[in-house]
Amino acid sequence: MTNEKKVKLIQNILNKLFPNPQISLEHKDPYTLLIAVLLSARSTDKKVNEITPLLFKKASNPKEMAKLSESDIRKIIKPIGLSPQKAKSIKSLSKILVDSFDSKVPKTFEELESLPGVGHKTASVVMSQAFDIPAFPVDTHVQRCAKRWKLTDGKNVKKIEEDLKKLFPKKSWNKLHLQIIYFGRTYCRAIGHKKENCPICSKI
Numbered sequence: 001m002t003n004e005k006k007v008k009l010i011q012n013i014l015n016k017l018f019p020n021p022q023i024s025l026e027h028k029d030p031y032t033l034l035i036a037v038l039l040s041a042r043s044t045d046k047k048v049n050e051i052t053p054l055l056f057k058k059a060s061n062p063k064e065m066a067k068l069s070e071s072d073i074r075k076i077i078k079p080i081g082l083s084p085q086k087a088k089s090i091k092s093l094s095k096i097l098v099d100s101f102d103s104k105v106p107k108t109f110e111e112l113e114s115l116p117g118v119g120h121k122t123a124s125v126v127m128s129q130a131f132d133i134p135a136f137p138v139d140t141h142v143q144r145c146a147k148r149w150k151l152t153d154g155k156n157v158k159k160i161e162e163d164l165k166k167l168f169p170k171k172s173w174n175k176l177h178l179q180i181i182y183f184g185r186t187y188c189r190a191i192g193h194k195k196e197n198c199p200i201c202s203k204i
């Protein structure tokens with residue numbers, strides 16, 4: 001099967017299975033999304049969603065967050081893991097937003113990635129889900145599925161992202177990365193997969 005056919009088939013299947021995927025991290029605006037995504041590194045969305053209401057009750061915008069001490073933030077987010085680094089990043093990025101960005105989350109990759117604790121994947125999630133600017137965040141599920149579907153032989157996230165962006169139409173990226181995450185979680189888990197029963201691999 002050509003890559004072109006495979007891509008269309010995959011999209012059709014994902015559109016049927018997950019017609020209207022929503023990001024599972026709870027948030028109310030770009031800032032709370034940025035903080036939730038930053039917290040989700042090496043954790044689960046479920047765990048983050050348990051903690052963010054407590055954090056956002058104390059501070060849900062850059063000004064309020066910058067006023068909290070690093071240790072106050074750390075105490076709240078401790079159950080998520082990597083709390084010392086994450087608390088440090090949250091405190092300092094909030095201060096930078098207040099001082100240099102008029103307390104708003106910037107809308108460019110360059111500016112977002114200049115913030116402490118914000119890498120390309122986090123920036124991509126914020127660009128796509130908060131601002132509807134096309135991006136293709138590659139997380140562990142997207143990586144695994146793209147490789148198993150032989151859409152890429154990339155050895156790193158950067159190359160995988162490049163390959164996927166070439167294959168799929170730009171207007172579908174924001175929806176597609178969520179669909180692949182949901183597919184990965186539901187059908188294409190890291191361990192144990194039976195091709196004959198699988199909604200995608202049984203057809204490609």
Ligand code: SF4
Pocket residue numbers: 145148149187188189192193194195196198199200201202
């Ligand atoms: S068979 Fe299913 S679970 Fe296995 S790689 Fe294919 S899509 Fe993923």
